[in-house]
Amino acid sequence: MDEEKIDVIIVGGGLAGFVAAYLLAKEGLDVMVIERGNTCGSKNVTGGRLYGHSLERIIPRFAEEAPVERMITKERISFLTESGASTMEYASEQLKEFPSYSVQRAKFDRWLAEKAEQEGAMYICGIRVDDLLVRDGKVCGVVAAGDEIEADAVLLADGVNSLLAQKLGMKRELHPAQVGVGVKEVIRLGEKTVCDRFALNPGEGAAWLFVGDCTGGNLGGGFLYTYQDSVSLGIVTTVGDIGRSKLSVPEMVDRLKEHPAVRPYVAGGELIEYSAHLVSEGGLKSISELYRDGVLVAGDAAGFVINFGFTMRGMDYAIESGKLAAETLLAAYEKGDYSAETLSRYKQALDRSFVMRDLKQFARMPSFMENRRIFETYPDTVDNFLRGLFTVDGSAPKRLAFKGIDALKEIGLVNLAFDGLKGLGAM
Ligand SMILES: Cc1cc2nc3c(=O)[nH]c(=O)nc-3n(C[C@H](O)[C@H](O)[C@H](O)COP(=O)(O)OP(=O)(O)OC[C@H]3O[C@@H](n4cnc5c(N)ncnc54)[C@H](O)[C@@H]3O)c2cc1C
Incomplete structure (x- = not known):
């Protein structure tokens, strides 16, 4: 390594950034993570459930040492009206086979940062990267706190609103919808x-x-x-x-x-x-450009999130894309070539991964979720039906089929068929 130059600078100390830092440092590369929050995870918010599969392949049995809160063994979904709730619950020992965990990012990201540091990665907190150094169209470092720091490559893992990817023209400004x-x-x-x-x-x-x-x-x-x-x-x-x-x-x-x-x-x-x-929220349509000369984009910055309206998944995608970015950067390091052509392997790897498979599969989800009946009408419909089913007030009972038909009339059969088909198509 050049005295003044780092192999890879990672902007953003979230899951994508630290997974990449951990893997690159493990292979002996000089890696620096720059995080604007005063501590790792302090700026990061998650509901939050981490589906464990992707991190499990990187750090086997991570849950034995990581600060996970609880293993999720009970799932509930409720359709709410003003005073009612129609709730479905699923609990099973089988949920433990491919576990998901509730996590607090402030604790979890700090743990991941320490793992990367133990492998030799450097990280600096409390400093924002303001700009990228670009020479002859190649990204070759960052500008942070007035200093220019040179690197062979930069990984942008700076989250959903990646201003740096926007500055490079790799990502469009976020649209309110x-x-x-x-x-x-x-x-x-x-x-x-x-x-x-x-x-x-x-x-x-x-x-x-x-x-x-x-x-x-x-x-x-x-x-x-x-x-x-x-x-x-x-x-x-x-x-x-x-x-x-x-x-x-x-x-x-x-x-x-x-x-x-x-x-x-x-x-x-x-x-x-x-x-x-x-x-x-944009799904497949919101994905940024993923690579250019000297630069890759991972995690939320790249748009790897699926939002089902009432739940979302982004953490396992951030972890997987951080891993694939690290593997690509490692291959580029070995070749001594960080050109767009070499870094295009990142996109190829993503195309073969569960990240792009899922985003493609759920590509119609954002447009399905724009259907207001899901949020306004259906919860009332379910409520009306169940209230009819469980209410005994002395009046003549209606047959179950009629109760169902009454409830569905509010939506209209055409709308119901349309929503059903669109829903099936989105999943
Ligand atoms: C309310 C909410 C609930 C969610 N629930 C879930 C859930 O249950 N399950 C799930 O899988 N996903 C969930 N998500 C999505 C999930 O949190 C993200 O997909 C995930 O955090 C993405 O990780 P990341 O590493 O790409 O980005 P982030 O975790 O956002 O990390 C980006 C980092 O970059 C830093 N940064 C940004 N700009 C700069 C800069 N210029 N210089 C230096 N540092 C910078 C930020 O401070 C941040 O630390 C939820 C999100 C929200 C908001």
């Missing part, structure tokens, strides 16, 4: 209370998703994940929809917390954290 905002509270309840209220064994957790009333008709949904001694509860809604509902996003969070189906679970809890963050 293609970006969501997530607001989340962490409410401390105590470990025993979490286990008792959600009927969980120690170490096991619940994931609970909400569609309907909580967003006041806006596109989006709510979530609740159990941490060890607290719960993470929040809302994700499309930025373009803000102002459409009378509720502000923080008011939507309050509405979810105050809903009769949710209130007993968080009663008496202490608010210990409040955060907000942008979320990519």
